[in-house]
Amino acid sequence: MEQQTFLNILPILIVSTTTIATIFVEAFYKRSDNLIYWLSIVSLILTLIYSILTINVQNLNFSNTLHSGGITNLFYFVLSLTSLLVIISARDYLLRAKYHHGEFYILIFSSLLGMMLMASSRDLILTFLGLELMSLSFYVLAGYNRKVLFNNEASLKYFLLGAFASGFLLYGIALIYGSAQTTNILLIVNEFNNLLLKPLFVLGLVLLLIGFSFKVASVPFHMWVPDVYEGSPTVVSALMSTAGKTAAFAALIISFYGSTTSQVNFEIVAKIISYLAIASMLIGSITAIAQTNLKRMLAYSSIAHAGYMLIGIASANKLGMSGVIFYLIVYSFMNVASFILISLMENDFEKRISLNDFIGLANTHPWYAAIMALMMFALSGLPPFGGFFGKYYVFLAAIKADLTYLAVIGVISSVISAYFYLRVVVYMYFRTNEERKDIFHTSADNFVLVLCTLFVLQLGITPNLVLDLITRFLP
């Protein structure tokens, strides 16, 4: 291996070495949890810095299987930043749950490794392995606190359905390999037009799409989402709903990016994706209205957001793809902050946080109420927060691609979703309750929340800065 290759894949090497190192630490030190916590934070910060520094050096490594630099490093940055935020705030949550062990961080690291591989892979085999690594770690993380029945339920449901989806994905990859005689995404994309004439390839593509739509949580493969997000430890839900979605969308964007550059006959696939998008947006937003449990509500909102993001993929132009990436970045910050706010209210881990727990939060904890309100405004897509521009870009891309009906349905669904997001704000500010709610906050959580707030505000005020960066690095 030449030195250049070594430098190219350094972010992956840092994360994988940390995984191994933390396992050794966990094996040989008695009180290892705090050491591992700090070790993982340091290594994530290193990954963040390195992936930004080398963003201009684009390369393909290991016989075109692994891409580095450019958009890949941008994904690395987003994924490790999300994991960093989650890890920082997870410690106090786990200490409160009396379940603080080093394994939690090890599993987050192995899932991060899987997600980074998905984002950088240019070979379907590697994409599949990355997805499996991510999913396996998530299955365990979902059932991490095994004293709690909810956790076990979430883990088992996620595992059974996830394994099923992996089967679809693998079958799709097998059929694609059978018809294209290669698993290299770049080669397949070059031959896309010819391959689309082969029915076997189309079937493989559809099965691949099914596998990915399970991971991005779009209708009709969304059944696991509410139960898993509700049952898992809240910090894990934060990671699954943001980084997991980002990684799955990264793989989707890489697989379908060829549709934007060359004269590809993308219509069949675009049609399927737009149906998925419509169903996800409407079912997600409408079902979320009925939820009083906050985590379930966010789960359905996550389904709806997957729908908005799929619009960007379906429109198959450069703006759409960069819009999706922008949306993913904003969504990560919004959702991490919302889930962490919910996690701060949890003390008894058998009890779920419902809307009623937010009554009168503005009186007792005005700052937390303000951040929650801001996140809800951002999630519903009100200007001038980051969430607005995420939606704006994908809708614009849809109109450019003559898919105006998608944008119209997107706007309608956003209006519907405003109801349940703003309901949280109403409960916090306009209802009062004698009973005082405790918020178990620490400086680490405050730091994460402030950081997320700043990012969401910044992305709302100067969205062009980030969008230009994304567009510059899209191939």
Added chain:
Amino acid sequence: MIEQYIPLILAILIALLFSLFLLKASSWFGPQRPNPEKLSTYESGMEPVRTARERFSVKFYIVAIMFIIFDIEVVFLYPWAVNLKNLIDLMGFFIIAEMFIFIIILLAGYLYLLKKGALKWD
């Protein structure tokens, strides 16, 4: 192409037939005196209290899963070991480093499970 497997198929067939024959032979040649007592569970001459099918402890399962994980590791070692000389000619000593990394990663897992007492029977 399939012709090369004919000896294999023959061997499997002979093994199947021979074992079936042995199974049947005992019932052909042996005496037959059926009795319901012969089919009941032997419990020191007492009436059986409950079913003999006990629930397994999860410990067995952990040992089995560890076995499979390291079994799969060996599966990856196999093509490497068989073709090592040729691979060194092709890629130099990088091929040794590759397998070394692979083993170290799983060694971490092995030490971890050893230290956590996954193989202890308590």
Added chain:
Amino acid sequence: MTLEQITFIILALIGLTSALMLIIQKNPVYSVLLLILHFFALAGFYLLLNAQFIAVLQILVYAGAIMVLFVFVIMLLNLSNEEALKDPFNLRKIIASIFGVVLILQFGVFFFIKAKDDLNVTISPNSIEAGSIKKISEVLFSTYLIPFEVTSFILLVGIIAAIVLAKRKFE
């Protein structure tokens, strides 16, 4: 009919029957044994496709190791009362069966009518070479180096998962 076709038909019959019996069986241990038979049929298919190494692995890893796990799971769950698992044939099942039948028909139409030309391939004589351990090792350790190393991480997560979910004591 060539020898390949006859072998294929025999293997297909064994595979399909064992798979069907596997689902119909009431006793889970019988299902496991039938699954082993099914794996042997699959190994036969791999041999037909000149993937000798995969065929050996199929028997070593699946029929050998994975099945041990299956048996342990069955004993762990101890499904003595199978009646409790039986639920009546309700609306949900009817809808599911309709979808299942439609899916099977779709696949049938697809493979036998639409994709007929795609499937009409002959096994090239070179594929004996491609399925050999030598060839596999050359590709696995050069082109697919990263996927190879990633598998070790997946196995690692398996170890940690088993300990986190089944072993770790609460302090």
